[in-house]
Amino acid sequence: MRPLKLAFQGLHSFRDPVEIDFVRLTESGFFGIFGPTGAGKSTILDAITFALFGRVDRTSALADSLTTGTDALWARFAFRLGDDVYEVYRRVERRGGGLVSADFYLSRNGDRFPLEGVVRLNRAVEELLGLSFEQFITAVFLPQGKFARFLKLRPAERRTLLAEIFRLERFGEPLYQSVRGKVQELTASEESLSRELAALEEVSREALEAARAELRALEERIHSLREEIGRLEERRRAADEFLKLFAEKENLASRFARLLGRPWSEDTRSEIEERLRLCERARELLGAQEERERVARELEEAREELAAATEELGELRRKKTVFEGEARKKLDALGSRERALREVKGRFAGLDAERVGELEERVRKLAAELEGMPRGEPPPFPAEILPEVEGILREATALVPRLEEFSKQVAELEREIAAAREGLSQLGRELEEREREHRELERAVSKREEEFERLRRELAAAELARDLSEGMPCPVCGSTHHPAPAAFPEEVDLRALETELGELRKKLREAREFISAKRSERTLAERTLAERERKLAELREQRASSEEGLSGLRARLPEGIRFIPWEELGERIRVWRAYLERERVAREREELRTELGRLERIWREIVEGLGEIYRPLTQEALKEWEAKVEGELRRIEEERGRVERNLEGFRERERALERRVSEVSGRVGELERNLEAAERKVELLSREIGIPPEGAAALALTTSQRELLEEALELSREIAAKSEAMASLGIADAGDAEEIRETYA
CATH class of the missing domain: 1.10.287 (Helix Hairpins)
Structure with missing residues (x-):
């Protein structure tokens, strides 16, 4: 066996799916599985044994091998055996406090074996490998923990451990004792033969040849007698088996007679089988009739529902048409009123209440400011x-x-x-x-x-x-004559x-x-x-x-002021600036008065256009009218929203009814097709059985009647099997069997 691919999940610490490609690992020859203790090396070997045999050697119960917190364990193992590629798959799940087999298969070259249960799967794997689970884990996998112990043992202890691993204990002391007994037996036989040989040393060759011939004739006679005894024993055993089968058959026939009130015969068996077949077909026909009636009832209900929904949709559409006309008129009136009010509101934009108040206040302040400002004089040059x-x-x-x-x-x-x-x-x-x-x-x-x-x-x-005397040399001039010292x-x-x-x-x-x-x-x-x-x-x-x-x-x-001294020029500029500032304030006041007049004219046009009594433009009056217009616009918007919501409600109800009509219509079509199919099925079953649909009830049995016939059919099959077994023994009847038994007792 050569491993090709392994995949598993839920085993020990492997919570997530794992897949190992042994083909890729063996491309360069041998490979090893390395990792620290607890990394999961042995789990890979456990996954192989679980896939092959449904068992894990390292745990006493398979449930202990499942990953904590998981409810399922599966493994898929592909391997090559000879020229064929096999794949075995198993999956177990926790159910009702235990493990049950949820799925399994065994395939060869992609074709799955027809297996009826896990036991058949285990048997097929053992036949393929030629090894049981115990032999596989002994011959293929050295159990974990025993190899390290093996390396540290003395030679005698190592032999003992190998015997334990490969289960050679049965070849130890028991084998020794058996061999020793056999040797002793052969030694005693040799001594006996030696004594007999010594006693026959004086016999002549002719006597020896005659004895040997007589011995051969006796041996042949003994062999012939033994074969005859064997045949007779076989005959006697066949008679015993026949009598046993005859008794069992009679017992089954008696039970059959008690069930049906009549004796068993081959015709009775055929009659029961036919009766059960007709019962099953009649039950199918009854089921088809019930299905047809159920579909017919549902179809009638669906048609009534479709008619009611269609009528409701038509009534709703009539009401919607009336409401849409009224709503259109109402919305047009609201639109006209809104446009008029928004036009007024647009004109109010230039009549901001705060701005009007600010303009009035500014005019008053400018007037007061002019009263207190010096007049000054105009400058003799452009301002x-x-x-x-x-x-x-x-x-x-x-x-x-x-x-x-x-x-x-x-x-x-x-x-x-x-x-x-x-x-x-x-x-x-x-x-x-x-x-x-x-x-x-x-x-x-x-x-x-x-x-x-x-x-x-x-x-x-x-x-x-x-100190100089006459005749002494002068130390200055050296003369010895000193006339005037x-x-x-x-x-x-x-x-x-x-x-x-x-x-x-x-x-x-x-x-x-x-x-x-x-x-x-x-x-x-x-x-x-x-x-x-x-x-x-x-x-x-x-x-x-x-x-x-x-x-x-x-x-x-400027030429007109060049003569003015600098210190006087500053004072003159202040006088000119005061005159210009007074002129600016006066102009601003007049501009504000003009703006107020323009706003007053707009206000008069708005008030008179609304048919109201004119009041002078003030901040309070402007705010009051702005609030009125905003309130009216909000009321119009609310009224429009209410109308549109009502209209949308009609539309939504219409769409819902249309969907309902469409769904019911589709269901009616489907039920009509189902009814047609049910009627065809009833007709087909009626023709196959050969009875009209109304006669199916007469052929259909009750549960107790069907169970009685099924039990009688099973007894009939067992009686037939016993008869076939008795016929294969070559004995005519129970009398022959008794005679044979008495003869060879």
Whole structure:
């Protein structure tokens, strides 16, 4: 057997359908099923055994194998056996607290076997495989849990486990004891034959041959007698079987006679079968007659219902025609009234109550505003250029402070520059005086230094000359003749002279430092003065630019007001603006009065057109009339809706009646066809049976009568079967059987 495809659902943890294609899995050779514990590997094998044998080895009851929460289990398994492809299918369901077989089949190459029950299916599968369920799970599937145990056992334990798995226990100790007994029996037989052989060693060959011939003749005689005994035993057993069948037949015949009150015979059996056949056909004819009568009654009722529905539909259509005419007139009148009112409402659109009130309030406010406004005077130029003049004034007003600020800064810088120039001049004079004093100090220091050097040399020479005598070489000139030796100057204080020279030198340094500081100060003052002069030039340029801008702004003014100073021009603009604002308010008031007059004319036309008494246009009157018109329009809309709903009600009832007439008409046609078919069936059955329909009741049996005949027919069949079995035994009657039995007892 080679598996091809497996599909199942509802087994163990597989709640959803599962399908496995073994053909695809075996394309490359062998395959394995891998997964963690509890993944469902063994369930695949359980599905195969369930499909083949309707059993699962791992559970004691099949109901325990169903997935929790499910009520059905099915499996379909296709496999190849030889050149044929087989498919087996089973389905079981929970019913009444247990499992019942809901469906099953077994097919070969697409053709299903004719099976009458699950037992026949199990038997057919076992015949195909040549294995029972126990043999299949032993020879094909190694039970789960025993293989891991098998790998860890010692050799002796492994042999024991294999014997348990393959059920070899019966070949263990019992086989050993049986073989041992047989060996002992053969050994004893061998010893007996040896003793007999030893006793026959002295017999001659001719005697031995004669004994053997006699032995063969005896054996043949014994064989012949045994065959005769067998035939006689078979004859006796046939006689016993015949007598048993005869007794059973007599018992059945007695029961038959009690049921029908007459003895059994072949003709009686045929008569019963014919009577039952006629009864069944008569019952069919009666059923057909009842069906015809039922269809006839339903047809009559449907025709009456169709007539009533048709009459009701006609009456409704007459009423609908009358109502449609009245409704059309009513709707036309409502439409005319609605159009008139909507025209009035359209005219009311320009007479908004709030707007009228706002216009009246605005006119009053403008009048009060005019009373309190100054009159002003008209501008000497077109009013539309007043905003431009105001813009020019705003630009000029922005430039004038800048120009004044520039002028103020220029004047201040000019004063600062003048002061700086004066300070620089004073600093120059002071520096010049200090430089003059510095030159005098330099001359005094130079003179004192020369005098100090001279006196120092004179003192040094006098000091040398004081120790010099005639003939000694002069340390200065080297001469040994000293006609006029140097003498010490009189009243010379060289130390005081050196102190005075130091004081002069100190004053000279102080003068130099002062001059340097003053020169730096002058340089800084000159730079500051240059920066201020540069800034002054920039300010003068900015002031000139501002003056030029003001001149340009004044040139843009209308010619009649160019002479007016900027500060006075602002006041004049306010006077002109007050005059223009008063004119604008006056114009607005007149425009509002004109609009109110127009609305008043519209109001008069509306009121007079409706035939009402005229009242002046006010916000209250306008609101009152708007409410009246809206109420009338709502009433018209409601009345139109009511008419249309009534009309739609007629139409809906008409459609419902039309559907009802159509349905009943279709049912009448169907019933007429059914009645015709029922009549044909009654006629056909009447011809087949050969009796008129009214005679069917006489041939139809009651339930008890039919059950009695059926039981008698079953007894008749059993009696016939017993007779056939007795005839097959080759014994004429019970007397022959008794004679044979007594003869071979």
